[in-house]
Structure formats: structure tokens, C-alpha cells
Amino acid sequence: MDHNIEQLKDRYHCPVEATIEVIGGKWKCLIIHHLLGGTKRFNVLKRLLPNVTQRMLTSQLRELERIGIIHREVYAQVPPKVEYSLTSCGKTLEPVLWVMHSWGEKFLEITQESTLPLPRIHNTESKETNEEKQDRKVVTAK
Numbered sequence: 001m002d003h004n005i006e007q008l009k010d011r012y013h014c015p016v017e018a019t020i021e022v023i024g025g026k027w028k029c030l031i032i033h034h035l036l037g038g039t040k041r042f043n044v045l046k047r048l049l050p051n052v053t054q055r056m057l058t059s060q061l062r063e064l065e066r067i068g069i070i071h072r073e074v075y076a077q078v079p080p081k082v083e084y085s086l087t088s089c090g091k092t093l094e095p096v097l098w099v100m101h102s103w104g105e106k107f108l109e110i111t112q113e114s115t116l117p118l119p120r121i122h123n124t125e126s127k128e129t130n131e132e133k134q135d136r137k138v139v140t141a142k
Helices: 004-010 014-023 028-035 042-048 053-067 092-114 130-141
Strands: 070-075 081-086
Touching: 014 042, 028 042, 028 053, 028 070, 028 081, 042 053, 053 081, 053 130, 092 130
Parallel strands: none
Antiparallel strands: 070 081
16 A cells, blocks of 8 residues: 555645546536436436537546546446446545635636636637638648
8 A cells, every 4th residue: 555655646746736637627527516416327417518528428437437436337237227426535526626616606706897808718619620720720820
């Protein structure tokens, strides 16, 4: 056990770095958030996260399972039934998510009151096609 702790100390330079690796990215926190409400099947999670692709959701669920944040229960039946739930370790993230929730509310209030232009963090309304990216590259290269 001590050997593993030393490996982790060498891998992460600070606890925030370890936390970000576990819950970082767009979808992991949202998956955990929805599982705080109880066990969910894949299609339920997919409906709760309409902008995530099936491939990305599968990938994120596997990663969270691999690191011990969620539990995947497979039932031997036809059609197959798979349920996801938080492990005891995953449940310890609840206060972290509530702090993020509170911060997000305050951030949204500040940005609504601000007259300064906000940085473009995400554009979920339209996705740039490869052709548009090429056009943009050509224009910026001139």
C-alpha cells in the first residue's frame, strides 16, 4: 500500500491535479451529479445528457468505473440490462459538486450583471464543419 501511495505522490504534484483527473472534463461531473439521485440505466443517462454522444458517454462511464467512482451492474437477461450507481468513493464527491453548483450560480449572476463582453467558453448552438475550418485557416493565413 505504501508503494502505491508513493507512486501517486510522484504522479500528482498537488491534490487538485488528482481531483481534476478524476472528475475533469465536460461530462464526468454531470454523470456523477445525475447518479447522486440514484441508480440509472444507460439510456436514462443519455436522455439526461442530450448533447453527449453515445460513444463519449460510454467512454466516460468506463473511466469512472475503472477509477472506482461508479459501479456497473450487468444483469444476465435478454435484452441485457446494465445499471450504473455511485460507489461509496463516488458519493464522497457530493459536497464537491455542491460547491461547484454554488460557484456556478454566482458566476452566472456576475456575468448577467456585467457589461463586459464574456470570453467564448463554449458554443453549443453550432458546430463548425471541416470545410468552415479550412475556410477560416485560409482567411487567417492571408
